[in-house]
Amino acid sequence: MTISVTPAQFEFVDFDANVIAGVVQQLAQALGITEPISVEVDETTPLSKVRLHHEGGLRLVVESGALEDPRKPRQFSEGATALALGRALFRHLDRTTGGFGEAPSDEALDLRQIAAWDTWCAARLSRLGVPMLEDRWLYNFRNRHGLDRKSTRLNSSHVALSRMPSSA
16 A cells, blocks of 8 residues: 655644654554555645545545644644544545445535544544544534533523423
């Protein structure tokens, strides 16, 4: 399997293309991906979108914010990189194997679907040893689905269809 990262030298962020390639190599091996993978990093934006294109191999188009340490802007984070790129690679596998073959493109998913799929991918990455902030992912999922921190009750902003009186 071939892995390439562009640009080879970064000017605006403190990233190393070889380290990024190493993270992708480990992810691909763990996920059983044998296709060539290219990673194109847009270092001019602090945003964190990751797009995956499947055309003669896998092409990950990544905004540099997805690879940054959230506490140190413009500094590389191996954990953030593994989590961001790993989620995209898991979505690719889900679409090409098993029951996800008819899943819509990422652009066609709504926020609730994205939150559910990303949380599921992050949990699977965690089982592979990729560090994740579990509370962050649970918060994201619960927030998008109207659940409170106990994850069993709807937030007060959601109207309950029926409710027993407290005196019953």
